[in-house]
Amino acid sequence: xxxxxxxxxxxxxxxxxxxxxxxxxxxxxxxxxxxxxxxxxxxxxxxxxxxxxxxxxxxxxxxxxxxxxxxxxxxxxxxxxxxxxxxxxxxxxxxxxxxxxxxxxxxxxxxxxxxxxxxxxxxxxxxxxxxxxxxxxxxxxxxxxxxxxxxxxxxxxxxxxxxxxxxxxxxxxxxxxxxxxxxxxxxxxxxxxxxxxxxxxxxxxxxxxxxxxxxxxxxxxxxxxxxxxxxxxxxxxxxxxxxxxxxxxxxxxxxxxxxxxxxxxxxxxxxxxxxxxxxxxxxxxxxxxxxxxxxxxxxxxxxxxxxxxxx
Numbered sequence: 001x002x003x004x005x006x007x008x009x010x011x012x013x014x015x016x017x018x019x020x021x022x023x024x025x026x027x028x029x030x031x032x033x034x035x036x037x038x039x040x041x042x043x044x045x046x047x048x049x050x051x052x053x054x055x056x057x058x059x060x061x062x063x064x065x066x067x068x069x070x071x072x073x074x075x076x077x078x079x080x081x082x083x084x085x086x087x088x089x090x091x092x093x094x095x096x097x098x099x100x101x102x103x104x105x106x107x108x109x110x111x112x113x114x115x116x117x118x119x120x121x122x123x124x125x126x127x128x129x130x131x132x133x134x135x136x137x138x139x140x141x142x143x144x145x146x147x148x149x150x151x152x153x154x155x156x157x158x159x160x161x162x163x164x165x166x167x168x169x170x171x172x173x174x175x176x177x178x179x180x181x182x183x184x185x186x187x188x189x190x191x192x193x194x195x196x197x198x199x200x201x202x203x204x205x206x207x208x209x210x211x212x213x214x215x216x217x218x219x220x221x222x223x224x225x226x227x228x229x230x231x232x233x234x235x236x237x238x239x240x241x242x243x244x245x246x247x248x249x250x251x252x253x254x255x256x257x258x259x260x261x262x263x264x265x266x267x268x269x270x271x272x273x274x275x276x277x278x279x280x281x282x283x284x285x286x287x288x289x290x291x292x293x294x295x296x297x298x299x300x301x302x303x304x305x306x307x308x309x310x311x
Contacts, residue, residue, distance in 0.1 A: 011069040014043045015059070015094075017083050019050040019075030022101040030117055034074070034099070037121050043069060050079055060090035070095045070301070072124055076102015077144055081280040084134060085141045088297065095299035097124025104281045106210045107144045110223060112306045128304045131296035132223045135207040138285045141294070145211040147278040148269065148289075149185055149202040149233075184235035185275055189260075190268040196232075198260060201241075203232035205267065205291055216251025220263070226295040230267060232260040267291040 016035070020028055031047075038045045046068075048059055071094050073083050079102060086092070099120050100108035111130070114120055135142045187203075189196040204211060206218035206229040218229045233244070236258040247253040254261040269289040277284030 011067065012043055013068045014038050014045050015063075015068055015071045016045050016047045017050065017056055017071060017073050017075075017079070018047065018099075019079040019102065022075040022079060022103075030101075033117065034072070034121065037125065038072075041125060050075065050082065056083055056086045057089065060086050060092050063090070063092065065092060065094060068094055070097055070124075072097045072099060074099040074101055076100065077104045077107050077280045078102065078282050080107055080143055081141070081282065084143055084298065088134065088141050088294065093299075095129050095301060097301040099124060104212075106208055107280075109210055109215070110144075110208045111300060111302050113303070123303050124301050126301055126304060128302055129299040130224065130302050132298040132300050133207055133226060134294040134297040135205065135228055136292045136294055137205070137279065137289050140279065140285060142207065142279045144206070144208040144280050145217075145278075146205045146280075146284060146289070146291070147202070147211065148204075148275045148284075148287075149200060186272045187232075187275075188270045189230070189232070190270075191262070191264040192266055193264070196260060198232060199235040200232045200260075201235065203230065203260075203269075205230050207293075214248055217248060219251040220254065220261075224296055225263075226293055227263040227265055228267065228291055228293060230260075230262050230264060234258045234260060264291075265293055 016038075018031065035045045035047070048056055050056070071083070071087075071092075073080050073096055080096075080098070083096075087094075098108045098111065098113060099117070100113060113123060132143075135146065137146050184199040184201055186197070186199050189198065204217065206221050207223055209216065209218045209221040211217050218231060221229045231254070236244070240258060244253060244256055244258055247256055253259050267289075268291070269287060271287050275287055277286070277289070279285065
């Protein structure tokens with residue numbers, strides 16, 4: 001047996017990192033199906049239950065990477081964020097398979113994963129991977145988005161029944177109800193190329209292309225280009241905010257006069273007053289914020305059929 005075969009023979013473990021409460025607890029009913037699928041393929045499953053990141057860090061401290069074939073992550077963006085932060089912190093470079101079972105699955109949405117669990121497992125247990133960048137803000141990583149300013153909690157405030165009935169329009173309506181309370185904040189955005197002094201209501205730094213129910217929030221984004229997409233919504237008459245939100249829903253806002261859009265490898269954000277921040281759907285860092293990119297840090301399993309071109 002040559003060295004390649006020996007390595008393949010040793011890599012018979014799959015780490016399953018899962019959020020038991022993801023998707024209102026529905027995932028728990030599928031846990032046995034996932035373990036069975038892996039075992040049928042000859043893999044030993046090592047399940048790790050999400051517990052505020054503490055357990056996964058302890059696991060990665062002593063993990064022997066040469067024994068593992070891949071990591072399966074079952075949950076939403078917050079679950080993936082916790083796992084990826086632990087991977088970066090402990091130098092784990094195993095490929096990841098995504099089982100998007102959360103209420104926010106924007107990272108998985110970028111990779112056009114199917115909604116059916118069996119089909120998700122086909123992808124996650126397959127052989128086709130693509131590279132993905134990881135964003136970094138101060139000392140923490142993010143996979144999809146860091147949001148700042150007013151409206152950062154629109155997705156949390158949107159009634160679940162309204163989401164089911166109206167889809168993306170539910171976020172639009174919730175955002176409109178928040179408008180009377182918003183006020184502009186003066187910020188300085190510093191990149192290696194230039195400095196922007198702006199008054200903004202809200203801004204996002206994107207690695208992916210969708211967030212908070214808005215599928216085309218960053219229509220120019222690519223997760224393996226080594227750049228972050230910055231979209232800031234400038235101070236404007238509130239009467240212009242409603243039409244702008246319609247443009248956001250349809251991905252036409254980057255050209256709007258009230259929007260500042262640019263791409264960069266590095267960014268610092270400073271403000272005259274505190275700003276609410278949100279990282280991958282969770283409470284974020286305090287200002288000032290320094291952003292950078294860990295280029296092609298992740299290998300993500302994707303569909304052979306949908307990602308048929310070479311990376």
